[in-house]
């Protein structure tokens with residue numbers, strides 16, 4: 001199925017887009033979306049285990065299953081310096 | 083309260099004279115007096131907060147000067163909290179200002195924040211932020227998370243049980259990475275400015291902007307509208323036991 005992912009922060013620069021469409025299989029998870037995203041945009045690889053994803057405006061863990069029509073966002077990790 | 087001092091600010095309709103007077107009744111605690119904390123404390127004092135505590139057990143180091151506010155080379159080796167106390171008192175004598183040269187821990191955080199109306203995050207430790215988050219929810223004290231890394235900063239005002247807490251958005255965050263965090267010198271000033279504005283909005287009961295992400299190099303600004311996680315282990319329906327360090 002085709003899903004639309006809204007991007008935030010530097011991911012918009014890396015992809016040159018505000019939203020991207022990814023092709024993923026039925027029953028896939030947010031983790032699979034990340035795998036697919038990183039494969040297409042290797043510059044994001046270093047964030048892979050710490051990316052922040054939301055599904056329908058709720059932050060969600062990587063094992064969350066998604067279905068067609070879900071509103072997905074992907075943003076860089078929460079930053080920790082002060 | 084000196085009218086002249088805030089005259090230009092009270093002309094701003096979002097704040098007004100009423101907001102200024104309300105701000106003067108509020109007390110903030112800034113945890114961490116580094117890049118974010120020094121700028122945020124500086125702004126809050128100049129803008130007319132009623133009282134402020136700044137907690138940091140570190141000393142001013144040459145590596146701090148590129149991104150901090152108020153510190154000078156003459157302050158090297160001195161307590162950050164005490165230097166900020168002294169300099170901020172010289173800026174605004176109408177504000178009750180206290181520097182606390184102490185490390186913030188799970189054990190002492192409750193006594194430090196109990197009289198605060200808001201907690202301002204100036205720490206560089208993710209684990210301390212989760213302690214702040216937990217105590218904020220437990221005692222219903224709003225706090226404003228802010229972080230900086232390279233050229234990107236994030237800010238999120240957190241109104242306990244009303245807006246998402248740090249844990250709500252942190253399901254995929256591992257422990258802090260060790261080593262020095264790269265930070266462009268111009269970043270903390272602007273992120274602290276956003277943080278200070280969200281802090282004042284919280285204190286005045288105004289709606290918050292959600293999670294803000296700003297890249298000072300790309301000049302790219304995003305706000306994310308997010309909801310609380312109903313299953314959040316910290317701000318969900320379960321009770322808390324901070325002393326025991328676990329959820330009950």
Ligand SMILES: [Zn+2]
Nearest residue numbers: 247250314317
């Ligand atoms: Zn929460």
